[in-house]
Amino acid sequence: MMMHDGSGNGLYIQTPIAESQPLNARAGRRVLFKMECHQPSGSFKMRGVSHLMSTHKEAGVTQFISSSGGNAGLAVAHCAARLGVSATVFVPDTTSLHVRGLLAGLGADVRVAGSVWNEADAAARALRASSDAIYVSPFDDPLLWEGHSTMIDEAAVQMDRPDAVIVSVGGGGMMCGVLQGMHRNGWADVPVVAVETDGAASFAAAVAAGRPVSIGAITSIAKTLGSLQVADAAFEWTKRHDIRSAVLSDRQAIQGCLAFADDLHVLVEPACGVSVALAEQGHPALGDAGTVLVIACGGSAVSARQTGEWALAEATA
Numbered sequence: 001m002m003m004h005d006g007s008g009n010g011l012y013i014q015t016p017i018a019e020s021q022p023l024n025a026r027a028g029r030r031v032l033f034k035m036e037c038h039q040p041s042g043s044f045k046m047r048g049v050s051h052l053m054s055t056h057k058e059a060g061v062t063q064f065i066s067s068s069g070g071n072a073g074l075a076v077a078h079c080a081a082r083l084g085v086s087a088t089v090f091v092p093d094t095t096s097l098h099v100r101g102l103l104a105g106l107g108a109d110v111r112v113a114g115s116v117w118n119e120a121d122a123a124a125r126a127l128r129a130s131s132d133a134i135y136v137s138p139f140d141d142p143l144l145w146e147g148h149s150t151m152i153d154e155a156a157v158q159m160d161r162p163d164a165v166i167v168s169v170g171g172g173g174m175m176c177g178v179l180q181g182m183h184r185n186g187w188a189d190v191p192v193v194a195v196e197t198d199g200a201a202s203f204a205a206a207v208a209a210g211r212p213v214s215i216g217a218i219t220s221i222a223k224t225l226g227s228l229q230v231a232d233a234a235f236e237w238t239k240r241h242d243i244r245s246a247v248l249s250d251r252q253a254i255q256g257c258l259a260f261a262d263d264l265h266v267l268v269e270p271a272c273g274v275s276v277a278l279a280e281q282g283h284p285a286l287g288d289a290g291t292v293l294v295i296a297c298g299g300s301a302v303s304a305r306q307t308g309e310w311a312l313a314e315a316t317a
């Protein structure tokens with residue numbers, strides 16, 4: 001999907017706010033979606049990654065390294081193509097041929113290293129140590145958060161203050177950016193609901209432990225939320241903002257993807273569906289919020305076939 005309207009640094013786009021009357025009726029409240037699923041790379045990651053890469057490019061950097069076979073790697077490859085710089089993306093051998101093809105088609109140098117992400121990441125860091133390339137973290141860099149925060153600058157002029165903001169959490173980079181944008185736009189007292197799936201709940205684990213801790217393994221289908229441990233900065237925000245942790249099941253995340261397909265007519269990953277489900281199905285963390293803003297973060301690891309299989313499974317469950 002390619003849409004360019006020259007927003008900000010010219011790489012990410014200004015996204016609309018969308019809502020669905022049937023979904024609002026089921027939710028019993030007004031649910032507004034910030035449609036980050038429409039970003040050129042398929043997710044909100046385009047905002048932070050484009051800010052990080054264009055800032056370094058202005059300082060003369062021409063080579064970038066990523067270790068993500070997911071939405072972060074796709075954003076790096078998109079931005080490299082648009083900025084005319086080189087991107088090397090290390091992926092584990094579990095990354096599908098489809099994704100490898102997408103990355104290569106954008107001009108990235110795709111290198112397969114190891115069979116799990118940590119091994120690919122070690123190879124990426126080794127190359128960085130022996131070159132002038134900049135390593136692009138998927139979630140842990142202030143430049144990413146600054147880029148992500150622009151989605152709230154836009155929302156603040158597109159809508160009135162919501163009663164709650166709902167955001168999915170993997171490593172917590174998106175939430176850091178959303179909070180930064182909220183504090184810059186007078187939304188500092190609007191609660192944030194940080195949503196994860198059971199089996200990828202590293203933020204909930206940090207809240208329970210009082211510090212970021214590793215959850216050891218990822219057992220959820222929402223692999224995009226599969227950071228073993230959240231960024232320190234994401235946890236630090238809990239001391240300065242009303243952040244409510246919520247954990248839903250994989251099945252609920254899938255139900256959220258189906259609701260989004262039916263009502264907003266867009267396919268998204270369970271990493272995004274879980275936030276849709278929380279708004280649609282309700283949750284104690286929302287209290288009596290009349291209007292909620294859901295960050296529809298998107299994700300490319302989804303297909304019509306997969307979504308159809310989920311729909312069939314739900315219909316016969």
Ligand SMILES: *Cc1c(COP(=O)(O)O)cnc(C)c1O
Pocket residue numbers: 043044045071072138139168169170171172173174175224225227269271272297298299300
């Ligand atoms: C990266 C990503 C997330 C999680 O973002 P973090 O910054 O790691 O918390 C959620 N949804 C989608 C679609 C993503 O690409």
